Amino acid sequence: xxxxxxxxxxxxxxxxxxxxxxxxxxxxxxxxxxxxxxxxxxxxxxxxxxxxxxxxxxxxxxxxxxxxxxxxxxxxxxxxxxxxxxxxxxxxxxxxxxxxxxxxxxxxxxxxxxxx
Amino acid sequence: xxxxxxxxxxxxxxxxxxxxxxxxxxxxxxxxxxxxxxxxxxxxxxxxxxxxxxxxxxxxxxxxxxxxxxxxxxxxxxxxxxxxxxxxxxxxxxxxxxxxxxxxxxxxx
Numbered sequence: 421x422x423x424x425x426x427x428x429x430x431x432x433x434x435x436x437x438x439x440x441x442x443x444x445x446x447x448x449x450x451x452x453x454x455x456x457x458x459x460x461x462x463x464x465x466x467x468x469x470x471x472x473x474x475x476x477x478x479x480x481x482x483x484x485x486x487x488x489x490x491x492x493x494x495x496x497x498x499x500x501x502x503x504x505x506x507x508x509x510x511x512x513x514x515x516x517x518x519x520x521x522x523x524x525x526x527x528x529x530x531x532x533x534x535x536x
Numbered sequence: 537x538x539x540x541x542x543x544x545x546x547x548x549x550x551x552x553x554x555x556x557x558x559x560x561x562x563x564x565x566x567x568x569x570x571x572x573x574x575x576x577x578x579x580x581x582x583x584x585x586x587x588x589x590x591x592x593x594x595x596x597x598x599x600x601x602x603x604x605x606x607x608x609x610x611x612x613x614x615x616x617x618x619x620x621x622x623x624x625x626x627x628x629x630x631x632x633x634x635x636x637x638x639x640x641x642x643x644x645x
Contacts, residue, residue, distance in 0.1 A: 463580065465632035465634065476631075478632065510580070526581075526582070527581065
């Protein structure tokens with residue numbers, strides 16, 4: 421059973437640029453959630469996708485957007501990068517039914533984004 | 537805001553039991569108590585969860601107070617590999633995980 425993978429591992433961008441982060445779900449999982457973790461803080465929920473549709477969103481501006489593909493892999497896109505976007509971005513997959521994700525979430529190792 | 541309160545840090549000797557406390561005085565009847573931990577340079581991983589009764593699994597035990605306003609995660613024999621940040625999270629239904637700052641556990645050899 422393959423776990424959750426994320427790419428790239430590290431990324432450096434400059435303010436104003438756009439970035440795309442990728443996540444492959446664990447086999448059999450149809451729900452993907454994205455979290456942002458600033459240094460020294462716990463992860464903060466960005467949004468969740470279930471069967472290719474966004475079905476939950478945290479307190480993040482619209483320049484944070486995402487996609488989920490038919491194979492349940494996912495992308496997180498961030499436009500107009502700001503210095504405060506520097507963080508570890510975590511993807512988590514789980515198995516949900518009818519939009520609910522009761523099961524435990526399996527996290528990837530994260531992508532470390534640095535914005536200069 | 538996180539609805540749980542945990543100590544910032546704790547320390548334990550290797551091979552001794554560790555009791556990690558969590559207060560959740562505003563817990564509702566439908567809140568499940570979840571514990572996740574985050575090892576250095578890794579994403580969080582699920583540890584255990586429960587509603588009212590104490591729970592055991594291969595990783596840990598969860599002791600829940602009778603009034604459910606507090607709980608304790610018990611690691612029966614701490615190893616160096618258990619050094620991590622432990623998060624206590626209340627979760628109901630399909631809500632996302634709401635992480636606080638957690639408890640940083642150090643294990644001394």
